Amino acid sequence: MGKIRIGIVGYGNIGRGVEQSIKRNDDMELKAVFTRRDPASVKIQTEGAEVKHFDDMEAMKDEIDVMILCGGSATDLPVIGPKVAASFNTIDSFDTHAKIPEYFANVDKAAKEGKNVSIISVGWDPGMFSLNRLYAESILVQGSTYTFWGKGVSQGHSDAIRRIEGVKNGIQYTVPIEAAVDQVRSGSEPELTTRQKHLRECYVVAEEGADKAAIEEAIKTMPNYFDEYDTTVTFITEEELKENHSKMPHGGFVIRTGETGCEGNKHVIEYSLKLDSNPEFTGSVLVAYARAAHRLSKKGESGARSVFDIAPAMLSQMTPEELRAHML
Numbered sequence: 001m002g003k004i005r006i007g008i009v010g011y012g013n014i015g016r017g018v019e020q021s022i023k024r025n026d027d028m029e030l031k032a033v034f035t036r037r038d039p040a041s042v043k044i045q046t047e048g049a050e051v052k053h054f055d056d057m058e059a060m061k062d063e064i065d066v067m068i069l070c071g072g073s074a075t076d077l078p079v080i081g082p083k084v085a086a087s088f089n090t091i092d093s094f095d096t097h098a099k100i101p102e103y104f105a106n107v108d109k110a111a112k113e114g115k116n117v118s119i120i121s122v123g124w125d126p127g128m129f130s131l132n133r134l135y136a137e138s139i140l141v142q143g144s145t146y147t148f149w150g151k152g153v154s155q156g157h158s159d160a161i162r163r164i165e166g167v168k169n170g171i172q173y174t175v176p177i178e179a180a181v182d183q184v185r186s187g188s189e190p191e192l193t194t195r196q197k198h199l200r201e202c203y204v205v206a207e208e209g210a211d212k213a214a215i216e217e218a219i220k221t222m223p224n225y226f227d228e229y230d231t232t233v234t235f236i237t238e239e240e241l242k243e244n245h246s247k248m249p250h251g252g253f254v255i256r257t258g259e260t261g262c263e264g265n266k267h268v269i270e271y272s273l274k275l276d277s278n279p280e281f282t283g284s285v286l287v288a289y290a291r292a293a294h295r296l297s298k299k300g301e302s303g304a305r306s307v308f309d310i311a312p313a314m315l316s317q318m319t320p321e322e323l324r325a326h327m328l
């Protein structure tokens with residue numbers, strides 16, 4: 001059987017993570033990377049794959065089984081998602097939670113018209129965390145669910161720091177508060193405020209002569225980003241930033257606790273991720289779901305799906321027989 005032929009649309013952190021994951025999945029091959037930039041300016045790491053402009057996608061309709069969309073959620077995917085779904089099977093990691101229903105509807109319409117399958121909002125949150133919330137809540141129907149993120153880099157918060165006057169560079173880590181996690185694990189179902197769940201740690205490189213006290217104040221009081229959290233600000237050099245803070249780690253926990261029976265027996269379900277590289281992990285999830293999209297498309301299905309709609313066996317390279325023999 002031939003390999004599943006993949007296209008990557010948008011070559012940033014996630015695009016590079018998807019490329020690395022394809023190399024580790026021997027039932028797949030990368031055919032082409034599509035970019036809005038000058039293709040000659042984008043260097044990829046897969047021999048034999050091409051770099052093409054977005055405008056050249058249609059010409060490769062018969063050469064690509066699944067397009068993995070790696071654009072940003074804020075402005076890229078709302079446009080690119082439905083557009084590409086009209087011509088190709090697609091996977092994406094759209095993560096603007098509040099807009100998922102609207103995005104799903106737009107992609108669904110385009111995918112149905114094009115007779116393609118599109119699996120949206122794939123990754124870890126949304127994605128693996130969503131699945132684990134669903135499994136846990138379906139089993140422990142009475143209880144409480146908690147999601148903690150980190151320790152990990154938040155791109156949005158790091159960008160917000162970098163926009164402050166006098167800041168040359170900076171990075172922000174979201175850190176779960178251990179005491180809160182322990183309290184949740186105890187099964188006491190506490191009500192926790194935003195401030196009680198996460199800390200925000202900022203490492204900032206200030207411009208020469210900048211007012212550090214003013215920068216710290218601007219960070220700690222920034223509405224929507226920092227004002228509802230306890231935030232630490234540490235000033236470091238550009239060299240320290242490069243040496244100690246250039247990776248993109250992330251992770252977190254989904255925990256559900258609940259009771260069953262008439263004696264109120266307690267149960268704890270926990271799913272935890274500790275990721276050295278958020279983009280490489282997210283890329284690996286996207287690639288597993290690309291296999292599912294290809295299989296569903298070959299069965300003649302079309303339209304949008306979320307991770308909730310995909311049977312687990314669809315993700316694996318193993319056949320259902322092999323899965324039953326080795327995994328059950």
Ligand code: NDP
Nearest residue numbers: 010011012013014035036070071072073093123124125126
């Ligand atoms: P990037 O900013 O790295 O890339 C986004 C797009 O920007 C790329 O597709 C690329 O498009 C363009 N780009 C990248 N590098 C450059 C450059 N040097 N110059 C100009 N343009 C560039 O974003 P990420 O890959 O880190 O993240 C993409 C999205 O993934 C995020 O918006 C987030 O919503 C989502 N995500 C979802 C997760 C989940 O769990 N569901 C987890 C992590 C991320 P082009 O090649 O066309 O120029």
